[in-house]
Amino acid sequence: MILDKSWWKYLLAVWMTVVILGAFLYAPPAKGLGETARIIFFHVPTAWLATLAFLISAVGSIQYLRTQEKKYDIWAYSAAQIGLIFAILATVTGSIWAKKIWQSYWNWDPRETSIFILLLIYAAYFALRSAIDIEEQKAKLAAVYSIIAFVTVPFFIFIIPRVYESLHPDPLINPEGEIKMDSRMLQVFINSLLSFTLLFFWMLRLKIETMKIHFKIEQSLSE
């Protein structure tokens, strides 16, 4: 598999360096939002990865319940852990930007509310895992909870915009379906999104591998 080679990791390092430089030097400031808009190159990818991780975790959970195979639990758990990191990053970066632009760190904007709910779900997921002793029980109940949470999420998409008014800029696609971004901004943005996603899969792979090794050591110790 191509991911087993290591050259792509060096490529990723170069790529992300270029993206970071591009975000500050190449992309122009956005209309109306000024220099602060540069945060979208880092904020949006983290939010996207927090969501992607949640999805992967749910898929892993469904697979676990179907097959009862340990590896799917490792998937679900690892994705949730990395997802939590990105959710925190998205919350913090968003909050800093909100302070700059809306003069307050927290406004219960729909997107702030959504990421906050995601954080709550992740927190609940880990709290549940830590409260069960038997591995198989833990994997099973955590998988069930993750699926319940996953099914609840679409409701928020309907409910939240109705109750909480939005100030948040639509970064890429607005209701008119136009791309508002300047072409140079867009180039950096898309590169940032892709490179962050690759970074995410690297992290996820590392996490899964270490979990598997951890699991094997435990197994050999108990025998």
Next chain:
Amino acid sequence: MVKRSLSFIHKAYIVFLKDLHVEFRSRYAVNAIFLFAITTLTAISFSIGPIRLRSEILAPLLWIILFFSSMSGLAHIFVREEEQQTADTLRLLTSPNSIFLGKWLFNIILLFSLEVLIIPVFLAMMGVQVDSPGTFLLIIFIGSIGLASVATLIAAIISQASAKGALFAVLSFPISLPVLISGIHGTQLAMDGGTFKEAISDIQILFSFSIVIVTLSLLLFEFIWRK
């Protein structure tokens, strides 16, 4: 097929009657949920004093009382079976879904009976004028079914974990948020005299949410219940 599904519902009813009977003897859940609700309500009323609150604050207060009262009593239905070691006995008697439905029904009835008492007291103590009582009751009715459904499902999960009490609220809260947000929004509308038509989208969300959670419960409960 019809006969089978009838017997499955009939067995759920027998489980429900058993739980009612056991609860009637011990009154543990009833005491917990009623005393919690009354204590909270009195605490709020005391601290607010004679000030008349607006519906923007009254509606969330009402739902916060309902949510935390549920959290204090609705887990007992499964926790009791695990703590008294009757869970395995029950597992050998009938299908998981009959057990879930029986306990779900019990929790709904328990929450309804709490509301019959606490909502009039709340309205009186806080001096609330509900301008559309029909809509108000409908929102509370469907919202409670949603809340009780989430609580029953999460109760089944936490009854097999340690630190049950603290976990129950932590796990239930994110899942109940659709009920809380729509319930609060709809209740506020109804207090201000919003018509049924204005509240229809809240009612739709509450209704579909309850259906989704119950369906999901019937799909997942067997995984939770069987070890």
Next chain:
Amino acid sequence: MWTVKAQEISQKFNQRHIFEGISFEIQSGNSLVITGPNGSGKTTLIKIICQLLRPTSGHLIIKNEENQIDAHQIYPYLGLVGPYLQLYNNLSAFENYTFFARIRSLPVDMKYFRQLMAQLGLKGREFDELRTFSSGMLQRMKYVMAIMHKPRILILDEPTANLDEAGSEIVYGIMELQKKENILILATNEPEEVKFGEKKLVLHS
């Protein structure tokens, strides 16, 4: 003719093997005794046989003639007595009986109930709440619930725990009767009880 068949059953908890590759087959008119030191997994195996626990690997098959009975249909045919299986302490003996009978779709028959209570030596306690019962009486009460539906498969984990001599004698009678036409499975280390098993399965820790 009923059959309980275990194929290569293994169980792990937290990556620790409880037992591996357990196989046996037992049919109506036969009995199986499971013995082994503490911690060897007797109770775990019993729970797997009752389908209370899914084995990590392997299969447990229960058949009536050639029809396989799945986990959802097993309830009317199974009776279990074990220390981890309690009755509803807040309810009286009769209320417990009523619940068990109704959920098993049996008629609530007072005469039959009194007869069962008398058989287990609990005459006169029919309407007392179980929390007033001693542990020996509770053990006898568990037998009332486990045999009231004349199960095809009766499974007893530590059959005479908490019982006095008279109680043990009653239980031996039940065991003798059960293995004549139906299936009896015991988990015990008491030499007195081990001899009830025509087949013997020894678990090692």
